[in-house]
Amino acid sequence: MRTLRAILAVLLLLLPLTGCWSDKEVQDLNYTIAMGVDYVKDEYVVYVQFLDFITVAKVEGGQSQSSKVWVGHASDPDLTMAIAKLYQSSQQRVYWDHMGALVFTGRLMEHGYKEVIDVVNRYRESRYNIWVYGTNEEMEGILSATAFFGLSSVNSILIEPTEAYKQYSSIRPIQWYEVIRDSQEASTTTIIPSLALKERTWEENKKPQKMLYMDGAHVYSNDTYRGKLTSAQLQGIQWQEKKMERFPLVIRKGGRTQGVFMLQKPVKKVIPYWEGQTIKFRMEVKLGAVIQEVGNEAVSIEELEQLASEEVRRQLRQAYVRGVGRGMDLFRLREILYRNYNGWWKEQVQQHGVQFLNEASLDSIHVTVDIIHKGRYMADES
Structure with missing residues (x-):
């Protein structure tokens, strides 16, 4: 009898369960x-x-x-x-x-x-x-x-x-x-x-x-x-994208390839400031680099880093100018002002329609490239 009662109790517990009648194969x-x-x-x-x-x-x-x-x-x-x-x-x-x-x-x-x-x-x-x-x-x-x-x-x-x-x-x-x-x-x-x-x-x-x-x-x-x-x-916007994992950079000097770096994980800082009534920006970018390839000429590590920094800076400037020329804020500078200087934004942009971005708005770009892995590069660093 106890066994029968147990079976009946289990069956009663199962009755309220609806199952998956509406599921589709x-x-x-x-x-x-x-x-x-x-x-x-x-x-x-x-x-x-x-x-x-x-x-x-x-x-x-x-x-x-x-x-x-x-x-x-x-x-x-x-x-x-x-x-x-x-x-x-x-x-x-x-x-x-x-x-x-x-x-x-x-x-x-x-x-x-x-x-x-x-x-x-x-x-x-x-x-x-x-x-x-x-x-x-x-x-x-x-x-x-x-x-x-x-x-x-x-x-x-x-x-x-x-x-x-x-x-x-x-x-x-x-x-x-x-x-x-x-x-x-x-x-x-x-x-x-x-x-x-x-x-x-x-x-x-x-x-x-x-x-x-x-x-x-x-x-x-x-x-x-x-x-x-x-x-x-x-070309160039990837160097200021914080989610960038890796991207190759060809380093040239005097028309000759000196090497290829794999640049990684940029850290960007944009600093807005005013010159009178004019808003301007300074950009700082730091990237790590892995040497993927080197040319035949002996070049020091410091010179390679300098050449890489100059090329990244050139590409960033070129991308910014090209975007501004077509009404594109590729570096999202407007958003920085909107987030951090909202009072100024409301007064100057929303109320008076001030259009403040031009080629000169990005006043300076400072780039630092640090080699974090040299591979088998054996240049004379002296």
């Missing part, structure tokens, strides 16, 4: 991995990338089947309705919880993306850690690109850019929460990496393969779209 949902938004002829064009997680599992399990990527698109003057039109032919429920990237075209950014912010944030399944990109290429090509070995875009910089950035810190990836935050303050500058396809670098069985890479960035400054800069035009 993997194959019963369409998983959105990335979404692209364009703006053409007064209509939003929405692109959605689906991923077959079953084939992903097979590839990761060692089987040879390549991951399949599906891309759909629909358009409407209203962004919400453009998304809704995709549901009409999606066959199954669209699941947004795995969305890892948002891609905007240059046309959309010229139009403005505040409606996209409003709509995406109203989806309860959307996350704030989505990666955000711009592109001037065809959206279908960007969203259809895969990674090596038949792996999906989950294994590409579209969804996971951080590991590549740690090794080559050119243009810092940006997340959705940063875009939202910057859009609410007129003092900030938002630098959104630009995606493109490169097809002459990698081959599979002697067949060129198109791979995603960052070819520059789209810039919002003072709540206005300022356009796109190429990677070459952005």
Whole structure:
């Protein structure tokens, strides 16, 4: 009897449990991995990338089947309705919880993306850690690109850019929460990496393969779209980016290469000050360096450090001047004043519309490069 009573007690305890009646199997949902938004002829064009997680599992399990990527698109003057039109032919429920990237075209950014912010944030399944990109290429090509070995875009910089950035810190990836935050303050500058396809670098069985890479960035400054800069035009901004891990610097003297440094983890300090009614800034940057390569000429460690410091300073100055010439505050100097001298900001900028940034505003740039590892470099340091 005691055993029977115990069994009945356990069964009674199990009755209130509801179980997982509403759960769906993997194959019963369409998983959105990335979404692209364009703006053409007064209509939003929405692109959605689906991923077959079953084939992903097979590839990761060692089987040879390549991951399949599906891309759909629909358009409407209203962004919400453009998304809704995709549901009409999606066959199954669209699941947004795995969305890892948002891609905007240059046309959309010229139009403005505040409606996209409003709509995406109203989806309860959307996350704030989505990666955000711009592109001037065809959206279908960007969203259809895969990674090596038949792996999906989950294994590409579209969804996971951080590991590549740690090794080559050119243009810092940006997340959705940063875009939202910057859009609410007129003092900030938002630098959104630009995606493109490169097809002459990698081959599979002697067949060129198109791979995603960052070819520059789209810039919002003072709540206005300022356009796109190429990677070459952005050269220099990485030296003042606090999240930079490492980036190579070629050191030249008299037209000859003296060496290649791998510069690491900059520490930046910006000091604003006034000369009469004119605001100016001083910038100080310190970087560590690892010697990767040296030329044939014997050069002392001190001279290499000096040459590196001068080259970094030159690139920083060049990037600042190029940005100011196009209305871009690439070093976010306006934000420093907004945060630290808000009274002055409200009076001069908000009330009187003072535009204080010009080429002379960044008065001085002091750069210190310290070699932290010499490798096998054996120069005469005497």
